[in-house]
Amino acid sequence: MKNYLLKLADDTLIMGQRLAEWCGKGPYLEEDIALTNIALDYLGQSSNFYKYAAQLQGEGKSEDDLAFLRYEHEYLNAQLVEFPNGDYAQTILKVYFFAAYQKLLYERLSASSDEQLSALAQKSLKEVKYHYTHASTWVKMFAQGTEESSTRLQNALSNLWEYTGGLFDEVDGETDLVKLELIPDSKTLYADWKNLVSEDFEKFGIEIPESEFMQKGSRKGVHTEYFGYILCELQYMQRAYPGCEW
Numbered sequence: 231m232k233n234y235l236l237k238l239a240d241d242t243l244i245m246g247q248r249l250a251e252w253c254g255k256g257p258y259l260e261e262d263i264a265l266t267n268i269a270l271d272y273l274g275q276s277s278n279f280y281k282y283a284a285q286l287q288g289e290g291k292s293e294d295d296l297a298f299l300r301y302e303h304e305y306l307n308a309q310l311v312e313f314p315n316g317d318y319a320q321t322i323l324k325v326y327f328f329a330a331y332q333k334l335l336y337e338r339l340s341a342s343s344d345e346q347l348s349a350l351a352q353k354s355l356k357e358v359k360y361h362y363t364h365a366s367t368w369v370k371m372f373a374q375g376t377e378e379s380s381t382r383l384q385n386a387l388s389n390l391w392e393y394t395g396g397l398f399d400e401v402d403g404e405t406d407l408v409k410l411e412l413i414p415d416s417k418t419l420y421a422d423w424k425n426l427v428s429e430d431f432e433k434f435g436i437e438i439p440e441s442e443f444m445q446k447g448s449r450k451g452v453h454t455e456y457f458g459y460i461l462c463e464l465q466y467m468q469r470a471y472p473g474c475e476w
Contacts, residue, residue: 231344232286233306233401234413236296237449239279240307241397243297245328246272247460251315264364268325271357278350298468303451303463306371306401310393311461312457317371319379319384321378325367327390327427331397332358334422347412366430372436383436391439396448 249269256262282285287296311328315321335356339351371381398420409415430440450469466476 231347231398231407231412232283232404235279235283235347236410237306237401239283239296240305241276241311241328242272242279244307244457244460245311245462246270246276247464248311248313248315249321250469252321257318265321268361268364271354271361275350275354275357278353282346282350294468294474296435296436298443298453298465302453302457304447305451305453305457307462308396308399308448309445309452309454310390310391310396312454312460314456315388316386316389317382319382320389322365322368322372323383323386324390325361326369327394328397329358329361329365330426330430331419333362334419334426335414336439338419342413343411354393369430369436370434387436387439392441392443392445393448397463398423399449401449419426422462 242471246269247420249265249272252265253269254262256265269476276297278291280296284293284296293420310324313324315324333355336351336355340348342348345355368384372379374380398416400416404413408415431438
């Protein structure tokens with residue numbers, strides 16, 4: 231269970247760190263605040279999952295140890311969340327893909343036989359529903375807006391699509407957790423995600439890429455070339471001033 235919790239926590243930590251890069255740089259004030267709030271939601275979710283993972287691991291570990299003092303290959307996040315923000319269309323599309331994933335995931339985790347995990351999922355689901363609504367509204371506006379907005383969205387789709395499958399890659403031991411009804415089956419979750427995205431894209435007038443190629447390495451400690459830079463920023467304070475508390 232610990233690795234599964236780290237998978238969830240690492241996703242939201244890195245996604246929150248990436249999205250926070252827009253703080254003070256949003257296209258206008260309301261959207262700047264909206265993105266910052268979504269980033270804070272991600273960081274709050276990661277904190278909760280790290281606390282639970284630290285509780286299960288024991289060994290005197292804290293959430294700060296797990297968040298900031300692991301080596302690069304020990305992080306189990308999907309490569310998608312590491313991907314650069316790019317322009318605003320790419321940022322919004324990445325948030326949309328991730329929000330659709332989390333919405334389905336947390337709905338199913340809310341029924342987990344693990345009461346603590348179920349409670350965390352139910353709490354997070356309230357936030358994620360807003361993320362999904364916000365991002366999908368923007369994706370629709372980009373798709374049905376100007377020629378430039380549509381082109382930017384298509385470029386973002388070309389950049390990101392091959393990383394989406396990594397959201398559903400598994401950490402060691404997931405099959406056993408599914409059998410115990412602790413977590414949902416990742417293959418079923420992936421199929422449901424693709425159906426949701428396909429339905430939305432049809433409404434928005436966007437074509438799903440035909441390529442089925444997906445980048446490998448997510449959940450296995452294999453990262454993109456962008457991850458090391460994120461980790462340097464994340465870990466600087468904790469490494470320079472050991473004992474700092476989140």
